[in-house]
Amino acid sequence: MYFKERAHAKLHDAQLQASLARFQGKFVPARKTAITELDDFEGTRDAAAEIRQRALDDLDVWLTIFDENARARGATVLYAQTPAEINALVLEIAQRHGVRKIIKSKSMVSEESGLDHAIEAAGMTVVETDLGEYILQINNYEPPSHIIGPALHKSREEVSALFEARHGTPRKDAIDELCLEARGVLRTHYLTADMGISGGNFFVAETGSVVLVTNEGNATLTTTLPKVHVAISGIEKVVPTLEDVATLMRLLPRSATGQSISNYVDILTGVKDRGEFHGVEHMYFIVVDSGRSAVLGSDVRQALRCIRCGACMNHCPVYQNVGGHAYGWVYPGPIGIVLTPMYVGLDNALDLPYASTMCNQCGVVCPVKIPLPDLQRKLREKEFERDLRSWHERVGLKAWGWLARRPALYGVATRVGVRMLRTLGDRNGMIRRLPFGSGWTDERDMPAPAGRTFREQYKARKAASHPDALAVSVQGKPSASEAREGSRKETLG
Amino acid sequence: MRVGFFVTCLVDLMRPSIGFAALSLLEAGGADVYVPPKQTCCGQPCYNSGDRADTIALAKKVVHEFEDCDYLVAPSGSCSGMIRTHYGELFADDPAWSGRVAKLASKTYELTDFLVNVLKLERVPGDYRGTITYHDSCAGLREMGVKTQPRALLAKMNGVRVCEMADAEVCCGFGGTFAVKLGEISARIADNKCQHIVTSGADAVVLGDLGCMLNIEGRLRRRGDATKVLHIAEVLAGEP
Known part of the structure; x- marks a missing residue:
C-alpha cells in the first residue's frame, strides 16, 4: 500500500483525527x-x-x-x-x-x-x-x-x-x-x-x-x-x-x-x-x-544536518492531517519524505517526494535550516530523469513545457481550451466534475475560467485603442530586438 | 519607470480580470506598464515536477522577455517567487545566463510589495465595502516576504474591515499538482482553511495567488458556502 492509499485510510480514521487535532494544539504553539x-x-x-x-x-x-x-x-x-x-x-x-x-x-x-x-x-x-x-x-x-x-x-x-x-x-x-x-x-x-x-x-x-x-x-x-x-x-x-x-x-x-x-x-x-x-x-x-x-555524496546531503526535533512534521499541513503512519517507514513528515527514499530506495518510495505542498513551513521552522522543499524537489527531479513517473504525468508535463515555449500555438490552444472548460461550468460558474481531474473535483469544485484569455482580451483592447501596435504580435517570428522594439512601440503608442 | 507585467498563466487562462485589475493599480501608481505579448508560464509546474530542462527553457524565455524592463511585477507570490528565489539555482552552472537571471531576479516583485515599497501608492483606487479576511499564501509569505503589504493597502480603504482568521499563514493545501495528485489530502487541508474563513465571520476571503483562490473557492462552494473569494488586486482596484 502506498502513501496515497494509506493517507486515505488515515483521513477517515476518526480516532486518529481526534488525536492529531489534540496534538496540533501542543507543540506548535509551545515552540512559538x-x-x-x-x-x-x-x-x-x-x-x-x-x-x-x-x-x-x-x-x-x-x-x-x-x-x-x-x-x-x-x-x-x-x-x-x-x-x-x-x-x-x-x-x-x-x-x-x-x-x-x-x-x-x-x-x-x-x-x-x-x-x-x-x-x-x-x-x-x-x-x-x-x-x-x-x-x-x-x-x-x-x-x-x-x-x-x-x-x-x-x-x-x-x-x-x-x-x-x-x-x-x-x-x-x-x-x-x-x-x-x-x-x-x-x-x-x-x-x-x-x-x-x-x-x-x-x-x-x-x-x-x-x-x-x-x-x-x-x-x-x-x-x-x-x-x-x-x-x-x-x-x-x-x-x-x-x-x-x-x-x-x-x-x-x-x-x-x-x-x-x-x-x-x-x-x-x-x-x-x-x-x-x-x-x-x-x-x-x-x-x-x-x-x-x-546521502552525504548526493545532492540532498543537507538532510543529514537533521537533529531529529520533529518541528518539520509538527508544522507540516500534510503530516497534521494524515499522521506519521501514512508515510510507511521510520521517519515521517518533511524530513522523512527526503530520507526514506534515500534509505529504502527511490523506487520503493515513489510517491513520498510528492507528499508535500511545498509550503516551506518546514524549512522555516527547521532549527538547522535544511531546505526541505528544495531537497524534495531534487528527488522529484531524479524520478523524472529516470522516467519513474506515470506516462500520462510525463506526457502532460512535457506537453505543457512544449506548448508554453511556443507562444503563438499556446495562444490558440489556450483560447480553445478555456472556451471548452467554460462550457463545463454550471450556472454558478463551478465545474462539478473535471474529466481527467477527479483528484481535484472529487471533493472540490473547480471555478470555471472566464472564457477569454487575458492575452486575447488585452490584444483586443490594444488593437481598439492603438491599431498600429498590433503589428508586432501578428508578425511571423520577429527577432529579439525587433520584438523589443515593437513592444516598446506598443507601450509608447 | 518601465514595468513589465507578468500576467501568469493561471490569471491569463482562468481569471483575466485579476490581470486587468493589477494593470490599473500599476498605472494608478504611475508605472509605465509593458505587457510582453508572447509571455506564457514561468515554468513552476515543470520545476516542481522535476522537469528541469523545460523549466530552464521557460526561464530563459521569461528573462528574454522582461530583462529590458526596470521591474517585473506579477499578481502572484508564487510566480514572482519562482523568478526571484528559484531561477538563480537553475543557472548556477551557466555563466552565460546566471548574470542575466540574477539581474532579473533582483528586480522581480509581487504586486502588493511593489505597490507599497516601490510605487509607494498613496491612494487606493478601488471602493470595496465589506468585511475581509486575508489568507497569506505560502510563496508570497515565505519567499517574497508579503505579509504587511496587502494589509497596509487594505487599511487605506474606508469601506473595508479586516478580521483575521486563525492560522492565516497555514497552507491552503493547493501546492500545484499536489492538489490533483493527492487531491484528498489537499481537499482536507483546504477544508480546514475554509473552516477558519467561515469562523472569521468575513464575507470575503482575499489573497494574492490565483492557485490558492481556485482551491479555496472550489472547496467553499462544495461545502455550500457562498463566501466571496477575491484577489487582492480585484479588491484594491474595485473590480471584483
Whole structure:
C-alpha cells in the first residue's frame, strides 16, 4: 500500500483525527513561545546550521577523532554498514556478556533495523522504556508515528484498555495513574536487565561522549543501571565539541516540544573507572552508516544536518492531517519524505517526494535550516530523469513545457481550451466534475475560467485603442530586438 | 519607470480580470506598464515536477522577455517567487545566463510589495465595502516576504474591515499538482482553511495567488458556502 492509499485510510480514521487535532494544539504553539526566549533565534539557527554542516563537510575527520577519544575512555567503537549489521553487532555483544534481558531507551536507528525483533528471535527479552515506545511495544510492536512522540496517535482510552489487558490490572483512566503503572512495571525491568541500549542525539568528537536528550529519565536508568551500555546512532550525529552541543541544545528542545531544556540531558563518557560509583563496566558505540554515506555524496546531503526535533512534521499541513503512519517507514513528515527514499530506495518510495505542498513551513521552522522543499524537489527531479513517473504525468508535463515555449500555438490552444472548460461550468460558474481531474473535483469544485484569455482580451483592447501596435504580435517570428522594439512601440503608442 | 507585467498563466487562462485589475493599480501608481505579448508560464509546474530542462527553457524565455524592463511585477507570490528565489539555482552552472537571471531576479516583485515599497501608492483606487479576511499564501509569505503589504493597502480603504482568521499563514493545501495528485489530502487541508474563513465571520476571503483562490473557492462552494473569494488586486482596484 502506498502513501496515497494509506493517507486515505488515515483521513477517515476518526480516532486518529481526534488525536492529531489534540496534538496540533501542543507543540506548535509551545515552540512559538519558546523561541522568543532566545535573544537572537535566527542567529542561533544560522550557527546551528553551520555547526552541523561543518561536521558533515569533514565527517571522516570528526568520526576518527570521536573514535580515538571514545576508545581512550574505555569504550568500544563498532561500525555497522547495514541494518542487519546493527542487529548482528548487538547480538554479538549480548552473547559476549551472557545477557538475557535488555532494556532500551528510544532509538530511531534501531527502528530502521527492527532490532527488537532480532533480539527476541535470538531468545532474549527486550523492554522499551520510553513510555510511548513501551505502549507501542505491548501493542504488538505497533510502529511509531512521530520521531519524538511515537504514540502521539493513541488516545488515553486506548492506552487504558491496553494496560488493563497487558498488565492484568484494574482499568485506570487518569494519565498520571497510567504513568505510575508503567513506571512500576518498568522499574522491575531496570533492576533485572543485563544490558541497556540507547540511541544517541549527538556523538561528541572532542570527548568521545554520547548525548541523550529525554524527558522521562528512562535513558539515564537504561544507560547506568545495567553493566553494559550500547549506544546506537548514525554517522551523521557526530559534532565536534561540547560547545557545539550547547548551541544545538538551545534549539533542540525548543524546536521539538517547546521546552527551554528537556527534563534530562545525559552526557555519557567512557566506562566506570576504578573507585567510581557511577557508570557502566562495558560501553559500546555502534556507529551506523546504513545509507547515510550515500546521502552525504548526493545532492540532498543537507538532510543529514537533521537533529531529529520533529518541528518539520509538527508544522507540516500534510503530516497534521494524515499522521506519521501514512508515510510507511521510520521517519515521517518533511524530513522523512527526503530520507526514506534515500534509505529504502527511490523506487520503493515513489510517491513520498510528492507528499508535500511545498509550503516551506518546514524549512522555516527547521532549527538547522535544511531546505526541505528544495531537497524534495531534487528527488522529484531524479524520478523524472529516470522516467519513474506515470506516462500520462510525463506526457502532460512535457506537453505543457512544449506548448508554453511556443507562444503563438499556446495562444490558440489556450483560447480553445478555456472556451471548452467554460462550457463545463454550471450556472454558478463551478465545474462539478473535471474529466481527467477527479483528484481535484472529487471533493472540490473547480471555478470555471472566464472564457477569454487575458492575452486575447488585452490584444483586443490594444488593437481598439492603438491599431498600429498590433503589428508586432501578428508578425511571423520577429527577432529579439525587433520584438523589443515593437513592444516598446506598443507601450509608447 | 518601465514595468513589465507578468500576467501568469493561471490569471491569463482562468481569471483575466485579476490581470486587468493589477494593470490599473500599476498605472494608478504611475508605472509605465509593458505587457510582453508572447509571455506564457514561468515554468513552476515543470520545476516542481522535476522537469528541469523545460523549466530552464521557460526561464530563459521569461528573462528574454522582461530583462529590458526596470521591474517585473506579477499578481502572484508564487510566480514572482519562482523568478526571484528559484531561477538563480537553475543557472548556477551557466555563466552565460546566471548574470542575466540574477539581474532579473533582483528586480522581480509581487504586486502588493511593489505597490507599497516601490510605487509607494498613496491612494487606493478601488471602493470595496465589506468585511475581509486575508489568507497569506505560502510563496508570497515565505519567499517574497508579503505579509504587511496587502494589509497596509487594505487599511487605506474606508469601506473595508479586516478580521483575521486563525492560522492565516497555514497552507491552503493547493501546492500545484499536489492538489490533483493527492487531491484528498489537499481537499482536507483546504477544508480546514475554509473552516477558519467561515469562523472569521468575513464575507470575503482575499489573497494574492490565483492557485490558492481556485482551491479555496472550489472547496467553499462544495461545502455550500457562498463566501466571496477575491484577489487582492480585484479588491484594491474595485473590480471584483
